[in-house]
Amino acid sequence: MVHTTIRTTQSEQIFTAAQKLMPGGVSSPVRAFKSVKGQPIVFDRVEGAYIWDVDGNRYIDYVGSWGPAICGHAHPEVIGALHEALEKGTSFGAPSVLENVLASMVINAVPSIEMVRFVNSGTEACMAVLRLMRAFTGREKIVKFEGCYHGHADAFLVKAGSGVATLSLPDSPGVPKSVTNNILVAPFNDITAVKALFEENPEEIAGVIVEPVVGNAGFITPDPMFLQGLRALTQEHGALLVFDEVMTGFRIAYGGAQEKFGVTPDLTTLGKIIGGGLPVGAYGGRLDIMSMVAPAGPVYQAGTLSGNPLAMTAGIKTLELLQKPGTYEYLDHITKKLVNRLLQIAEETGHAVCGGNISGMFGLFFNEGPVRNYKDAKKSDLVKFSHFHHGMLERGVYLPPSQFEAWFSCLAHTEEDIGQTLAAAWDVLSSI
Numbered sequence: 117m118v119h120t121t122i123r124t125t126q127s128e129q130i131f132t133a134a135q136k137l138m139p140g141g142v143s144s145p146v147r148a149f150k151s152v153k154g155q156p157i158v159f160d161r162v163e164g165a166y167i168w169d170v171d172g173n174r175y176i177d178y179v180g181s182w183g184p185a186i187c188g189h190a191h192p193e194v195i196g197a198l199h200e201a202l203e204k205g206t207s208f209g210a211p212s213v214l215e216n217v218l219a220s221m222v223i224n225a226v227p228s229i230e231m232v233r234f235v236n237s238g239t240e241a242c243m244a245v246l247r248l249m250r251a252f253t254g255r256e257k258i259v260k261f262e263g264c265y266h267g268h269a270d271a272f273l274v275k276a277g278s279g280v281a282t283l284s285l286p287d288s289p290g291v292p293k294s295v296t297n298n299i300l301v302a303p304f305n306d307i308t309a310v311k312a313l314f315e316e317n318p319e320e321i322a323g324v325i326v327e328p329v330v331g332n333a334g335f336i337t338p339d340p341m342f343l344q345g346l347r348a349l350t351q352e353h354g355a356l357l358v359f360d361e362v363m364t365g366f367r368i369a370y371g372g373a374q375e376k377f378g379v380t381p382d383l384t385t386l387g388k389i390i391g392g393g394l395p396v397g398a399y400g401g402r403l404d405i406m407s408m409v410a411p412a413g414p415v416y417q418a419g420t421l422s423g424n425p426l427a428m429t430a431g432i433k434t435l436e437l438l439q440k441p442g443t444y445e446y447l448d449h450i451t452k453k454l455v456n457r458l459l460q461i462a463e464e465t466g467h468a469v470c471g472g473n474i475s476g477m478f479g480l481f482f483n484e485g486p487v488r489n490y491k492d493a494k495k496s497d498l499v500k501f502s503h504f505h506h507g508m509l510e511r512g513v514y515l516p517p518s519q520f521e522a523w524f525s526c527l528a529h530t531e532e533d534i535g536q537t538l539a540a541a542w543d544v545l546s547s548i
């Protein structure tokens with residue numbers, strides 16, 4: 117147990133009990149603080165840019181529930197809309213007009229999406245597009261990238277990122293070789309490697325799935341023309357291109373990375389923000405492909421709570437809030453200010469740090485840089501990251517508890533929050 121200056125008695129007691137009830141005491145591995153040591157704090161409530169733990173400590177939050185809280189936690193208009201929806205019940209298991217409303221908003225926002233299906237998580241969305249790519253092309257091989265994470269379905273747990281990278285379980289036990297021997301892996305930003313895979317597997321690759329901006333190996337941006345290169349290669353070889361925008365969708369632009377970079381994939385997966393903090397995932401894309409999904413077509417996929425009225429309501433309200441003029445400009449302004457000053461402080465205190473942002477998605481590596489792929493990211497100083505994370509936590513700043521995760525700002529972060537964060541960073545970096 118790591119001693120901190122803030123009182124965390126309640127957190128410790130609750131987390132100790134949790135470890136007897138749930139594997140690692142958590143509902144998702146990255147939350148266990150395994151790679152940053154120390155004890156996770158147990159949340160009591162969240163609001164705006166802040167978290168309060170069960171001991172009453174307040175933190176400025178840069179995880180934002182891993183992306184959904186882009187408008188700030190518990191936004192009054194989202195909460196208000198949910199209260200209204202609750203009066204009508206929590207789940208229908210039948211069509212509701214709310215699905216039409218959110219589907220229309222997604223279709224109007226995301227360039228590649230002509231038709232969309234809602235599911236309950238990003239994992240489900242990625243599982244579904246895997247099946248759909250194979251059904252549409254009649255091929256079985258899939259290309260993914262080292263350090264990219266597409267949820268925990270068997271096929272994707274091959275050199276994955278996020279919690280898998282954090283726990284260094286790139287090929288999790290229980291995943292049969294029969295599933296992964298059709299998964300080909302290339303380094304992110306290496307178009308030559310992808311070209312070689314297509315040449316070595318002629319007419320066998322169903323598609324390429326990529327995080328267009330990587331958030332699960334830390335924050336890694338695409339080299340100029342990398343995404344365009346994937347688009348050209350997949351078209352040339354009759355394969356599909358999938359942008360996994362579970363994290364980047366509505367995060368780096370209202371139309372996601374495909375709007376930001378002007379590259380339109382064939383299929384897109386979404387999650388996080390479109391649920392406004394409730395469980396929602398989605399996949400969508402070209403009409404000719406989506407028309408294959410049951411019951412319109414033969415490709416089966418289903419879900420008891422898919423499209424439920426509460427999740428639809430939270431998603432609709434969140435996207436409405438994001439449509440307000442100046443949203444992404446504000447996120448970029450406040451985040452760029454934070455990142456640029458953090459990089460300066462790191463330099464002034466003698467630490468090798470690199471990083472950047474796109475709108476409200478950002479990250480820092482304890483690493484000389486540049487970090488262009490997962491191999492580069494793994495050269496980062498994880499011990500120093502761990503000390504930094506802990507020092508910031510002690511000073512009331514909550515960062516993702518892993519070097520292999522992106523950080524997130526929200527519309528509720530103020531100049532004052534940024535100032536406090538920078539003061540804490542100066543204190544920590546000048547002491548480690």
Ligand code: KE4
Binds near residue numbers: 236279327
């Ligand atoms: P979920 O099944 O966790 O909703 O989505 C899986 C997923 C798919 N694709 C991308 C690009 C993702 O970032 C994710 C999930 N992201 C992680 C954060 N790095 C979720 C946090 C967690 O695993 O607890």
